Amino acid sequence: MSKLRLESTRLDSVDALRGFALLGILLVNIAYLASGYRMAGLPEPGFSSPADWGVRWGVTLLVENKFYLLFSFLFGYSFTLQMASAARRGAGFTPMFLRRLGGLFVLGVAHSVLLFPGDILTTYAVVGLALLALRNLSPRRALWLAAALTMVLALGFLVLAALAKMGYPVTGSIAGGVAEANLADQLQQGTPAQVISDHVRKLSFIAVARVLFQGPAVLAACLVGLALGKMSALRDVSGATALLRRLQWLGFTVGLLGALVYTLATWNGVGHKFLGQAVDLVTAPLLAAAYAATLLRLLPRFPLLTRVLAAPGRMALSNYLAQSLICSLIFTGYGFALIERVSPPAEVGIAVLIFIAQAACSHWYLRAHRYGPVEFVLRWLTYWRRPGPSRVSASGTDG
16 A cells, blocks of 8 residues: 555656646746747747736746756656556557657647647657667766757757857847738738648748757656656655755756846847857756756645646646647637737736646546546557546546
C-alpha cells in the first residue's frame, strides 16, 4: 500500500509540473494569438501604457522560452516511463512509439493549419525520432550531448549577431515587419478560410525558426529528461533538497540575468536580438530548472497546489489544443475577431481565467475518465487497440 502511495505521489508531482508548464505556455502563446504584430516580433502599436510595457517585459523576462523547455524535459522523462512500461509488458516499444509520434504529427499539422501556426506538437514528433535513435545513451552521455547542442546553437546565434553588426542583411524579426503584421491582422479578422490561409502562409518562416532554434533546444531538453528518467531522479525528491536548492540559486541568479539580457535585446534594442537569443539559449534552461525545483519543493507542503495543477497536467494535450481553440474564438474571425483590441494585461488575465476553467473542467472530467479525450485517441493509436476502461473504477484509481 505504501509503495502504491509513493508511486501515486510521484506521478502527481510530474503531472503538476506538466500543468504548471501548460500555464506558462498559455501566457506566452496568447500574445501571439492576439496580435499579428507580436508574431512579427513587434510590440502592438495600440498599447503603449506603462502597464502594457510592464506585462511585455514581465512575460519576456520570466516566462518566454522557459516553459516549453520544461514541457520538453517532461516529454523526455515520460519517454523513459513509456519504455519501462513496454518492457514490463513484453511489448515492442518502437512500433508503438512511432505510431504515437505519427499521431502527434497529424495533430500538430491540423493544429498549426486550423488554430495556431506556432504549434509545437510537430516539433515533438520530429524530435521524438531523434530521441528514439538515442534512447540507449547513458545518462552521462545524454547530458553531455544536451550541453553540446545548446552551446553549438548559441554559437550559431553569436555568429549571426556578428554578421549583423558587420552590416550583413540578417534580422532577428520576421521579414516584412509592419507590413507583415498588418496583413496578418487583416486575414485573422476575416473569414475562416482567410484565417487558415494566413496560418499556411506563416508556416514557411516558422519552420525555419523551428529548425534553427526551437527544434535543437527541444531535443536538448528532452535529452536531459531522458537522462534523469533513466536515473529515476523524480521518483522521490525528498532526499534531493540540497540539489534543488542549488538549482534554485543558479537559476534565479544566472538564469534571471540571462533573461534580462534577452528582454533588453527583444524590446529595447540593446545589442542585437541574435545576441539576446544566444544568451537566452544558455540561461533559459537554468531558470526553467529553478522553477521546477521550486515547485517540487512546494508540492509536498501544499497538497492543494498539487491537486490544482495535476489534473490539467494529466490532460495536457487536450488542454493545449483547447487553449488555441478558445483563443482563436476570442481573437480571430472564427469568433469575436478581437485581434489587436485586447491589451497585454488583459491578455494575461484572460490566460489565467482560461487555465482556472481548464483546471476545474479537468478535475470534473477525470472523476469519470482515466484519460483526457485527445489522450484517449492518441493511446488508441499508440497501442493499436481501444484503451482499457474509459471510466475510472469506483475507488477512484485506474482499474
